[in-house]
Amino acid sequence: MNDCLILIDKPLNLTSNHVLQSVKKRLKIKKAGLVGVLDPLATGMLLIVTGEATKFSQYIETMTKEYIVAIKFGYKSSTGDGEGIITKDSTGISNLKRNNIITTLSSFLGQSYQLPPMHSSVKYNGKKLYQYARDGIEVARKKRKITISDISLIENNIEDINIRVRCSKGTYIRTLVEDIGVRLGVSTYTRNIRRTGVGTYTEDRMISYDQILDEKLSLDKHIVDISEMLSHIQPITLGPDHEQQIKNGTVIDIELPNTKGDVVMKNMNNKIIGIGNVVNNRIKPKRLINFQQ
Numbered sequence: 001m002n003d004c005l006i007l008i009d010k011p012l013n014l015t016s017n018h019v020l021q022s023v024k025k026r027l028k029i030k031k032a033g034l035v036g037v038l039d040p041l042a043t044g045m046l047l048i049v050t051g052e053a054t055k056f057s058q059y060i061e062t063m064t065k066e067y068i069v070a071i072k073f074g075y076k077s078s079t080g081d082g083e084g085i086i087t088k089d090s091t092g093i094s095n096l097k098r099n100n101i102i103t104t105l106s107s108f109l110g111q112s113y114q115l116p117p118m119h120s121s122v123k124y125n126g127k128k129l130y131q132y133a134r135d136g137i138e139v140a141r142k143k144r145k146i147t148i149s150d151i152s153l154i155e156n157n158i159e160d161i162n163i164r165v166r167c168s169k170g171t172y173i174r175t176l177v178e179d180i181g182v183r184l185g186v187s188t189y190t191r192n193i194r195r196t197g198v199g200t201y202t203e204d205r206m207i208s209y210d211q212i213l214d215e216k217l218s219l220d221k222h223i224v225d226i227s228e229m230l231s232h233i234q235p236i237t238l239g240p241d242h243e244q245q246i247k248n249g250t251v252i253d254i255e256l257p258n259t260k261g262d263v264v265m266k267n268m269n270n271k272i273i274g275i276g277n278v279v280n281n282r283i284k285p286k287r288l289i290n291f292q293q
Contacts, residue, residue, distance in 0.1 A: 026212060113143035
C-alpha cells in the first residue's frame with residue numbers, strides 16, 4: 001500500500017492530522033502526508049499520499065475542489081462556522097427569494113479576489129492567523145485570487161440552503177458564504193461543508209475512516225497509483241541512454257517540438273521515471289522516483 005494516493009472520507013470532528021496518523025499506523029508506514037487539509041467540522045474527501053507518491057503531491061493540490069455547503073441565513077458566527085459565537089440577525093430574511101438567491105450565486109462565477117478569514121491557517125509574520133484571532137487581534141491580510149468554476153443551488157427553505165461549489169485551490173468556503181450573505185443583504189454562516197471531489201476524483205472512490213481501520217478490508221479500489229495521479233500531465237518516453245542520464249540527474253537534449261513545462265517521463269517499459277521540466281528541447285529532472293526500492 002506504499003507509493004499511492006488514498007481518498008478517505010473524513011468524518012466530522014476529527015482533524016486531518018488525526019486521520020493521517022491513523023492511516024500510517026494502520027498501513028504500518030512511516031512516509032505519508034496530506035494533500036491539503038479539512039477543518040474538523042468539515043467532512044468528505046481527504047487526500048493522503050504515501051511513499052514515493054509524496055513527491056508528486058503538488059500536482060494534485062492545485063486541482064479544483066468540489067463541495068456541498070449548507071448555509072444558514074439569519075444568523076452570524078464569530079468564526080464563520082458552527083464553532084464560533086452564533087447570534088441571530090433576521091435583517092433581510094423576509095425579502096429572500098429563490099430567483100434572487102440563484103442570481104446572486106451566479107454572480108460569483110469566474111475569477112475574483114478573496115480576503116482570507118482570521119480563523120484560518122494562513123501565516124502572518126510566522127504565526128497562523130487563527131492564533132491572532134484567539135487573542136482578539138485582527139491583522140492586515142492580502143486578498144488572494146480565486147476561481148469559482150461552478151456554483152449552484154441544490155435546495156432551500158426560508159433560512160437554509162444547500163449549494164454545490166467547484167472552486168480553485170485556496171478558496172475559503174466560509175468567506176464565500178459570508179460574501180454571499182453580503183450580496184443578498186442578510187447574515188449568514190457555514191453550517192456544514194462536505195468535500196465531494198478533487199479534480200477527476202469523485203465520491204465513489206472514497207473509503208470511510210472506519211473501513212480503513214479494518215485490517216480485513218482490501219483497499220485496492222480506493223487507492224490511486226502514481227501513474228493515475230499524474231495522468232493529467234503530458235507523458236514522454238525516453239530511451240535507455242536518456243533514462244540513465246536522467247536518473248543520474250543530468251539535463252538532456254532531446255527533440256520535443258511544441259513541448260514545454262512539466263512532463264511525465266517514462267521508460268521503454270512504460271514505467272514512470274519521474275517528472276521533468278522541458279525548456280527549449282532540454283529536459284531537466286525535477287522529481288524522480290527512488291529506484292532503490
